[in-house]
Amino acid sequence: MEPLVSAIVSTYNSERFIRGCIEDLEAQTIADRIEIIVIDSASPQNEGAIVAELQQQYPNIRYTRTAERETLYKAWNRAIEQARGRYITNANTDDRHRRDALEVLVRTLDENRDAAFAYGDALVTLEENTTWDAVDPVMQVRWPAFVRRVLFQVG
Numbered sequence: 001m002e003p004l005v006s007a008i009v010s011t012y013n014s015e016r017f018i019r020g021c022i023e024d025l026e027a028q029t030i031a032d033r034i035e036i037i038v039i040d041s042a043s044p045q046n047e048g049a050i051v052a053e054l055q056q057q058y059p060n061i062r063y064t065r066t067a068e069r070e071t072l073y074k075a076w077n078r079a080i081e082q083a084r085g086r087y088i089t090n091a092n093t094d095d096r097h098r099r100d101a102l103e104v105l106v107r108t109l110d111e112n113r114d115a116a117f118a119y120g121d122a123l124v125t126l127e128e129n130t131t132w133d134a135v136d137p138v139m140q141v142r143w144p145a146f147v148r149r150v151l152f153q154v155g
Contacts, residue, residue: 003035003060005102006085009093010075011038015045017093020129022054022061025091027131029100031060036091037082039075040065098132119143 007025011018018038025036038051038061051063062082066075080088087106091097098104101120108118123137130136 001033003085004030004033004106005035005087005089006079006083007034007036007089007091007102008076008079008083009036009038009091010041010072010079011047011093012041012043012069013045014043014093015047015050017129018047018050019054020096020131021091021093022051022058024096024131026054026058027099028097029103030106034060034102035083035085036061037079038063039079041075042066042069094128096130096132096135101132117146119146 009018009021009025014021022036022038025031025034028034036058038047040047040051040063042065048063048065051061055061055063064078064082066078070078076090087109089102089105098120105118105120109115112118121143122141123132123135124139124141125135125137127136
C-alpha cells in the first residue's frame with residue numbers, strides 16, 4: 001500500500017533526539033500509513049546505528065546518508081524526491097506530536113481540497129524528548145490564520 005504521509009526527518013548532530021522522534025512518529029494514530037524518510041547529512045554522531053536498529057522493528061523507515069554535510073533545505077529536497085506519500089511533512093528531531101496530529105492534518109486537507117497546506121499550534125517545553133502526553137509547556141505558540149496575500153507583501 002502506498003503511504004498517505006511521508007514524514008521527512010533530517011538529522012545532523014541529533015543522536016540524542018532521533019530515537020524519540022521516530023518512536024513519536026510510529027506512535028501516530030495513522031502510523032500504518034506513514035513512511036519515514038531519514039536524511040543523515042553526514043552527521044558525526046551515531047544516528048545511523050539508531051535508525052538501523054529501529055528499521056528492524058519498523059519497515060516503513062527509509063534511511064539515506066550523504067557523503068558531505070548539506071543544508072537543511074537540500075536534505076528536505078532529497079527526501080521529497082524519495083517521498084511516495086500523498087502528503088509530506090517535516091518532523092524535526094526535537095519535535096514531538098500529539099498522537100493524532102498527522103491524522104488531524106490529513107483530515108483537514110482532505111476536507112479542504114483547495115488548501116495547499118495545513119499546520120498546527122505548538123507547545124514549547126524545556127525538557128528534551130518529552131512525549132506530548134507528558135509535556136509541561138512553558139509557552140504555547142498559536143499561529144495566526146493563513147492569509148495568502150500576506151506572503152506577497154514586502155517589508
